[in-house]
Amino acid sequence: MTTAPQKSTPSLPPGGYVHREPSALRRAAPWIVVAALVIGFIVLGAALSRNMQGRPKSFTIYFVERGWVRFLLFLLAASGVLALLSLAGQKIGEARTGRKISYLAVLGDQLTHLFLILVVLVAVYPLFYVVIAAFDPRNSLFAFPDFSNPNILYRTGLLPNLQVLSLENYGRLFDGLTVPGWQVVLAVIGGAALAALLIMALMTRLGRDSVGLTRTRTWTMRILVAALAVIVLFMTPAQFTGQGNESKFLLSVRNTLFVSGLTGLLAILLSTTAGYAMARLRFPGRFQMLLFFIFIQMFPVFLALVAVYTLMVLLGLTNTFTGLILAYSGGAIAFNTWIFKGYVESLPESLEEAAMVDGATRWQTFLRVVLPLSGGILVFIFLNQFIGTYAEFILANVLLTGVEKWTVGVMLLSFTSGQFSTKWGIFAAAATLGALPIVALFYGFQQFFVGGAVAGGVKE
Numbered sequence: 001m002t003t004a005p006q007k008s009t010p011s012l013p014p015g016g017y018v019h020r021e022p023s024a025l026r027r028a029a030p031w032i033v034v035a036a037l038v039i040g041f042i043v044l045g046a047a048l049s050r051n052m053q054g055r056p057k058s059f060t061i062y063f064v065e066r067g068w069v070r071f072l073l074f075l076l077a078a079s080g081v082l083a084l085l086s087l088a089g090q091k092i093g094e095a096r097t098g099r100k101i102s103y104l105a106v107l108g109d110q111l112t113h114l115f116l117i118l119v120v121l122v123a124v125y126p127l128f129y130v131v132i133a134a135f136d137p138r139n140s141l142f143a144f145p146d147f148s149n150p151n152i153l154y155r156t157g158l159l160p161n162l163q164v165l166s167l168e169n170y171g172r173l174f175d176g177l178t179v180p181g182w183q184v185v186l187a188v189i190g191g192a193a194l195a196a197l198l199i200m201a202l203m204t205r206l207g208r209d210s211v212g213l214t215r216t217r218t219w220t221m222r223i224l225v226a227a228l229a230v231i232v233l234f235m236t237p238a239q240f241t242g243q244g245n246e247s248k249f250l251l252s253v254r255n256t257l258f259v260s261g262l263t264g265l266l267a268i269l270l271s272t273t274a275g276y277a278m279a280r281l282r283f284p285g286r287f288q289m290l291l292f293f294i295f296i297q298m299f300p301v302f303l304a305l306v307a308v309y310t311l312m313v314l315l316g317l318t319n320t321f322t323g324l325i326l327a328y329s330g331g332a333i334a335f336n337t338w339i340f341k342g343y344v345e346s347l348p349e350s351l352e353e354a355a356m357v358d359g360a361t362r363w364q365t366f367l368r369v370v371l372p373l374s375g376g377i378l379v380f381i382f383l384n385q386f387i388g389t390y391a392e393f394i395l396a397n398v399l400l401t402g403v404e405k406w407t408v409g410v411m412l413l414s415f416t417s418g419q420f421s422t423k424w425g426i427f428a429a430a431a432t433l434g435a436l437p438i439v440a441l442f443y444g445f446q447q448f449f450v451g452g453a454v455a456g457g458v459k460e
Helices: 024-052 067-097 103-134 168-173 181-205 211-234 245-280 286-296 301-315 321-346 349-357 362-373 375-390 394-399 408-414 424-444 446-455
Strands: none
Touching (some): 024 067, 024 103, 067 103, 103 424, 168 424, 181 211, 211 245, 245 286, 245 362, 245 375, 245 408, 245 424, 286 321, 301 394, 321 375, 321 394, 349 362, 362 375, 375 424, 394 408, 408 424
16 A cells, blocks of 8 residues: 655744745835826926916915926935935945945935925924914914015015014913912912923933832822812803903813813723623623624714704703713713723733632722723823813814803814904914813823723733
């Protein structure tokens, strides 16, 4: 009896990964994309040039003859300089390391950096423009070009006239504001705590972190949060006596902080209990409820706007913070429950089993074992909900009708409601001032966003 010869299988290295050199098409793909972009820019520039021929030139736009050609020549010149620098860098790198370095790889990195720099400039310029418009008392978002100025930035209107800038727009946001002495004291304490946090963050970046510094930073953060919470809770509309909606902008910031803060706390309360039940308990309908949570996430919030408004009218909760907070909290349950469920499933279940063996109930296990281990994900849920509701506009615009109840988004809309009475300067100043809490919050707790999103993933 004979047996068929067995085919020998090649042995794989540890991990089962075999390195293969990229094909010629894959190596050429980035250069094909770059060439396509360059050709596209050339065709677009030629089409724009043809369309502009014979048309009267606008007095608000500085027109450069064959400007697109100059821009492409600038890109080619910059690419040529980068090509020479890449060649020099390749030779220096080979001399230092003694290894062969691909010139095309170095040049590709340099061109990528050039492209990213241009993208960053295009993305940052609108923010810079709004900040400058906030200091322009002429109530205009349009920086008209100064054709007589020899500087190309002023001649094209990319930079506004810095001589007219003032704090007038910001002054109108604080017009008629009366501040009691206790609020001044709390504001000073909060400012000192914020300055101390910035100094400690700098010390941490310099590698001077320690247990004592961490404890001090924790208590300083608590002092800052407590001072801000007291100011927000006890600030009243009677303190804003100025004329016009702009004088009540700080009240809208207070309203937004109040609503977003309570919504974040309710999101923690609802999502932690629901997420723990979904992760650890087995009950009929559990799987169907999880599918339902996924299903409702596919639909945007404004599809339920009519139902939410009708419900609030029937309950008598229109133009109240209670109705808005309940509407926000109900929409936050599904996503945050999934996040906390994934985090709980990553925790060792043996810790809870050991606590229950010692006599702890399921509720005590949740409070004394799971929650103390969930500090990072709880901060993530709170901040995620806080930032989401701070920037929300649709529900707030429908449910809140009184100026003393408006949030930041609704207040900003009131500055642009008239066709010929739009307050662009005040709008820019208010938008800049209203964005500061979110910028500070995101910068101060950015590690929790990354860590919370990763911790919420289910780990098998």
